[in-house]
Amino acid sequence: MTTEYLPTLVVTTGEPAGIGPDICLQAAQQPFDCRLIFLADRNLLRTRAETLQLPVQFADSGTIPPGRHQPGRLYVHHVPLARKVEAGVLNPANAAYVTALLRQATTGCCSQQYDAMVTAPVHKGIINDAGIPFTGHTEYLAGLTHSQVVMMLIGGGMRVALATTHLPLKDVAAAITAENLESKLRIIHHDLIARFALSRPRIAVAGLNPHAGESGHLGREEIDIIIPVLEKLRGEGIRLSGPLPADTLFNPHQLAQYDCILAMFHDQGLPVLKHASFGTGVNITLGLPIIRTSVDHGTALDLAGSGKTESGSLVTAIQAAIELAKNTRLTDTHGHTGDGR
Secondary structure, three states, X not given: OOOOOOOEEEEEXXXXXXXXXXXXXXXXXXXXXOEEEEEEOHHHHHHHHHHHOOOOEEEEHHHOOOOOEOOOEEEEEEOOOOOOOOOOOOOHHHHHHHHHHHHHHXXXXXOOOXXXXXXXXXXXXXXXXXXXXXXXXXXXXXXXXOOOOEEEEEEOOEEEEEXXXXXXXXXXXXXXXXXXXXXXXXXHHHHHHHOOOOOOOEEEEEXXXXXXXXXXXXXXXXXXXXXXXXXXXXOOOOEEEEEEOHHHHOOHHHHOOOOEEEEXXXXXXXXXXXXXXXXXXXXXXEOOOOOEEEEOOOOOHHHOOOOOOOOHHHHHHHHHHHHHHHHHHHHHHHOOOOOOO
């Protein structure tokens, strides 16, 4: 009889003054087919649980049993805060605590102590105010693991990856080079197979300009950069369509034909996905040597400690991490698996 594989997930609780601790406590009230370990200041979670009147039993992460996560029981790896936290009030003194959570989770995943990491939201501004350069989770984890990465969100029946992430719009075109585009498409193709168990993934690539450049009349990036890259990779057997006009790409008929959409910039692809799935979307970082999923929202400082938060996105992120961990284990054990498309 084969024992069911139950991955071990580590959850970083994010900005301590935001809703990260709240949604972690709320999500922990549900059952999951995994073992969950939370990285946090234990006293912070205990105080927030009392504020929210949530029934929680705390235990040290070193005592976690081999079975499934039991609702209401939190196994915490204690990481101390620098300063006491007031819900909703940012303090740059605790910024190093936030990045320490990410470093410890990454180290644990790289050493295979954990099978995947799930991240609650952080506040980029306060981390930078503390003198720590921080563009976002995606870029920070790429730096920790020396990886080239791709940001992908899933939700509303869509997988949307981004060719560029947190850039001013005026800088987007210059960032879309043939080298970068080819690298990101290779990462997407690889991880759709290795993480999502799709043996022959179909990827649609959006154009950068309106109407995908209108044969060069509205911009030449499609002709000079995007099309040559797609033709090269198609020659290697990667199933790519595009460049396609973004204004018609996200209709149901088009979406049904593809496993993933590659948008050229943040606000080209994500408004559509978040409209369809806000509160239940998941952010996934492709290209890392580890599995990382996250919520699709921010710290919501005004809601911290209020009891008015929803943990749906974190719950979905945990479920996605479980699925990705299981797919990766199957792929590593048996080679390429999937739907055969």
